[in-house]
Amino acid sequence: MNATMLSEEIKHHPVMLNQILSIISPQHGGTFIDCTFGGGGYSKAILKYSNTKVFAIDRDATIEPYAKSLIKKYPKRFSFYLDKFSNLKEIIELGIKPNAIIFDLGVSSYQLLDNKRGFSFKSKEKLSMQMGINKYSAYEVVNNFDKINLTKIIKILGEEKDGKLIANRIVQYREKKTIETAEELSTIINKAKKNYNNYKKNPATKTFQAIRIFVNHELTELILGLIAATEILVNGGILAVVSFHSLEDKIVKNFFNFYSNLNKNPSRYLPKAENISGFFKTQSKKPLTPTAKEIEKNYSSRSAKLRYVVRNNNNFFYPTEIYQKFENYFKLQELTI
Numbered sequence: 459m460n461a462t463m464l465s466e467e468i469k470h471h472p473v474m475l476n477q478i479l480s481i482i483s484p485q486h487g488g489t490f491i492d493c494t495f496g497g498g499g500y501s502k503a504i505l506k507y508s509n510t511k512v513f514a515i516d517r518d519a520t521i522e523p524y525a526k527s528l529i530k531k532y533p534k535r536f537s538f539y540l541d542k543f544s545n546l547k548e549i550i551e552l553g554i555k556p557n558a559i560i561f562d563l564g565v566s567s568y569q570l571l572d573n574k575r576g577f578s579f580k581s582k583e584k585l586s587m588q589m590g591i592n593k594y595s596a597y598e599v600v601n602n603f604d605k606i607n608l609t610k611i612i613k614i615l616g617e618e619k620d621g622k623l624i625a626n627r628i629v630q631y632r633e634k635k636t637i638e639t640a641e642e643l644s645t646i647i648n649k650a651k652k653n654y655n656n657y658k659k660n661p662a663t664k665t666f667q668a669i670r671i672f673v674n675h676e677l678t679e680l681i682l683g684l685i686a687a688t689e690i691l692v693n694g695g696i697l698a699v700v701s702f703h704s705l706e707d708k709i710v711k712n713f714f715n716f717y718s719n720l721n722k723n724p725s726r727y728l729p730k731a732e733n734i735s736g737f738f739k740t741q742s743k744k745p746l747t748p749t750a751k752e753i754e755k756n757y758s759s760r761s762a763k764l765r766y767v768v769r770n771n772n773n774f775f776y777p778t779e780i781y782q783k784f785e786n787y788f789k790l791q792e793l794t795i
């Protein structure tokens with residue numbers, strides 16, 4: 459697949475781009491890290507300003523040709539790394555002082571609308587849901603995990619109250635045949651949830667979210683990515699995150715509050731003096747959201763929430779409490795097939 463094909467067949471509209479640009483002010487120049495390159499919407503908008511440099515990361519090899527076209531256009535100002543953003547600290551050269559680090563979480567339209575990737579309910583291709591650099595696919599998860607572990611995944615990562623019922627149906631079904639496609643999986647879930655009557659949403663939405671998060675380790679990636687970003691940000695640096703569902707937003711909110719001292723006791727492992735001011739200034743307690751105009755133009759932006767903070771000069775300390783608070787996600791990701 460080449461870059462032109464990508465942009466011609468499917469279009470990804472960068473979500474909340476105007477708000478992001480007004481927060482990070484690339485017109486003043488500087489160095490920016492785009493942790494979720496995707497269709498390159500953010501990177502491209504920043505690079506339009508001549509005194510900027512962008513380091514971009516994405517785990518999806520299929521968007522590499524598009525990143526390469528930007529390298530060709532801006533050889534001195536744009537670099538791309540095919541990697542996971544949890545490795546941010548190892549990827550980014552020492553000595554780089556980013557003005558801002560940005561995360562735009564979740565899947566891109568390129569991933570979601572490409573039937574071969576098996577993210578959408580109707581895909582008749584082999585179940586995958588892999589963003590890239592994965593240990594296993596959705597096919598392996600739904601066909602191999604036992605009922606107890608499937609229930610845990612669906613309940614915790616999908617916040618699906620019928621997790622046990624759905625896991626039961628999945629296990630019953632695969633006793634007769636393996637679950638091959640996303641369409642097959644969504645039919646099994648729809649049957650399990652036959653009394654569900656929110657007609658706006660497919661009854662399989664929460665389970666698909668859970669399996670996708672599990673396959674891509676999305677929540678633990680987010681926590682590790684935020685920690686790495688915090689460690690490399692310098693005084694005055696901005697950390698901005700666009701999230702799309704409540705589990706992600708909860709992590710971002712807790713993380714920002716923790717380091718902004720909005721939580722009562724930031725770290726009981728440190729002497730009080732070091733705890734006094736934390737090192738983030740949270741700009742607003744409430745997240746920013748897309749304008750009505752943006753939602754009208756791009757319906758998939760409707761659930762976006764943008765939070766950002768500004769780093770001060772205090773020393774970095776490890777967020778042990780954040781690990782403890784979200785320990786269940788790390789434990790869940792340790793499950794093996």
Ligand SMILES: C[S@@+](CC[C@H](N)C(=O)[O-])C[C@H]1O[C@@H](n2cnc3c(N)ncnc32)[C@H](O)[C@@H]1O
Pocket residue numbers: 470471472473493494495496497498499500501515516517518521541542543544562563564565566567589679680
């Ligand atoms: C919503 S899209 C980003 C869209 C981009 N801001 C734009 O304007 O085109 C999210 C991208 O992040 C990537 N991604 C998600 N989790 C990642 C991770 N842990 N490490 C690296 N890339 C990740 C996905 O592969 C996807 O391409």
